[in-house]
Amino acid sequence: EDQVTQSPEALRLQEGESSSLNCSYTVSGLRGLFWYRQDPGKGPEFLFTLYSAGEEKEKERLKATLTKKESFLHITAPKPEDSATYLCAVQATNSNSGYALNFGKGTSLLVTP
Amino acid sequence: SAVISQKPSRDICQRGTSLTIQCQVDSQVTMMFWYRQQPGQSLTLIATANQGSEATYESGFVIDKFPISRPNLTFSTLTVSNMSPEDSSIYLCSVHFYNEQFFGPGTRLTVL
Numbered sequence: 001e002d003q004v005t006q007s008p009e010a011l012r013l014q015e016g017e018s019s020s021l022n023c024s025y026t027v028s029g030l031r032g033l034f035w036y037r038q039d040p041g042k043g044p045e046f047l048f049t050l051y052s053a054g055e056e057k058e059k060e061r062l063k064a065t066l067t068k069k070e071s072f073l074h075i076t077a078p079k080p081e082d083s084a085t086y087l088c089a090v091q092a093t094n095s096n097s098g099y100a101l102n103f104g105k106g107t108s109l110l111v112t113p
Numbered sequence: 114s115a116v117i118s119q120k121p122s123r124d125i126c127q128r129g130t131s132l133t134i135q136c137q138v139d140s141q142v143t144m145m146f147w148y149r150q151q152p153g154q155s156l157t158l159i160a161t162a163n164q165g166s167e168a169t170y171e172s173g174f175v176i177d178k179f180p181i182s183r184p185n186l187t188f189s190t191l192t193v194s195n196m197s198p199e200d201s202s203i204y205l206c207s208v209h210f211y212n213e214q215f216f217g218p219g220t221r222l223t224v225l
Contacts, residue, residue, distance in 0.1 A: 034214060043205055043216035044156070046114070087155065091214075097171065098163070099209045100146050103155045 002027045002095070006088050006104035013078055013111050021073040021107045023088030031091040033071050034101060035064050038085045047073075047086075078111045085109070115140045115210040117217035125223045126196055133192045134220045136206030141186035144209035147179070150219070151202045159204075162189050196224045 003026040013019055025033065032051050036044035048057045050066040057064050061082065063074040073086055085108045089101035116139040126132050136145070144163055148156040160181055162168045168181040182190045193200055201224045206217040 032212070036216075041219075041221070043117075043218045046213055046215055049213055089156075097158060097161055097169070099144050099214070100158045100161055101156075101207075101214060102158075105155045 002090060002092050002102045004088055004090055004102055004104035006086075006107050008107060009105070010108045011110070013075075013109070015079055015111055015113050016077045018074070018076045018078070020075070021086055021088075021109070023071040023073070023104055024069060025071070025088075025090050026069075027090050027092045027102075029093035031093045031099070033066055034089045034091065035062075035071070035073055036087040036089070038087055038106070044087055075109070078109075080111045080113055083109055083111045114213070115142060115208050115215045117206055117208060117215055119204075119206055119217040119220050121220060122218065123221040123223075125225060127225055128197055130196055131192055131194045132196065132222060133190050134204050134206075134222075136189045136191070136217055138187045138208050140208075140210060142208040142210050143186065145183065145189050146207040146209075146214075147181065147189075147191045148205040148207060148216075149202045150205060156205065159191070193222065196222075198224045200224050 005024045007022045035047040038044045048064040053068045085106045087106045089103040118137045120135045147159040159174045160168045160170045162183040180192045203219040205219045
């Protein structure tokens with residue numbers, strides 16, 4: 001069965017203090033690994049899709065990387081506006097649900113001034 | 114990207130009643146999904162609603178409780194039937210669009 005585990009559950013950073021969020025996954029065949037940002041009371045906002053080990057993608061202060069077992073979301077010099085819950089999800093090639101996503105529980109990030 | 118709107122954005126309902134949630138997309142999409150996010154939890158897939166076929170439901174979700182319509186490539190509805198307080202959640206519509214998946218803003222449902 002596909003599994004997605006995110007760590008840590010919660011992370012508190014000072015503004016400018018870089019860190020990484022982890023997403024470990026188990027899937028028989030990976031179609032894609034997705035990262036989302038979710039603000040309170042809102043739907044998930046798409047950030048990245050990674051398809052194969054070694055792939056990296058960047059957007060502003062965020063950089064996502066992928067290996068065969070895990071993905072990291074690196075946050076460089078975060079700002080308070082980066083505070084949100086970050087969700088990781090996998091899309092499996094052999095899923096009965098087609099292109100649906102299997103989500104981890106998320107990492108709640110708080111960046112303080 | 115695909116822009117998704119949902120109606121209503123929130124509602125408070127009485128036990129035993131039903132609520133229909135609408136999802137409108139600004140582009141034609143084949144694959145559409147409905148998720149549930151219970152308080153403090155992550156997203157759980159309810160069903161896949163592809164245009165031209167019957168919706169397929171995940172384990173623990175049944176058509177009598179969550180009937181879905183998908184009349185065209187830009188619209189879908191999810192009905193939450195015979196509601197109980199355990200159905201209090203955020204319900205999210207999602208679409209697969211050019212290898213990316215986008216989510217609507219969600220419908221926050223509270224059942225009293």
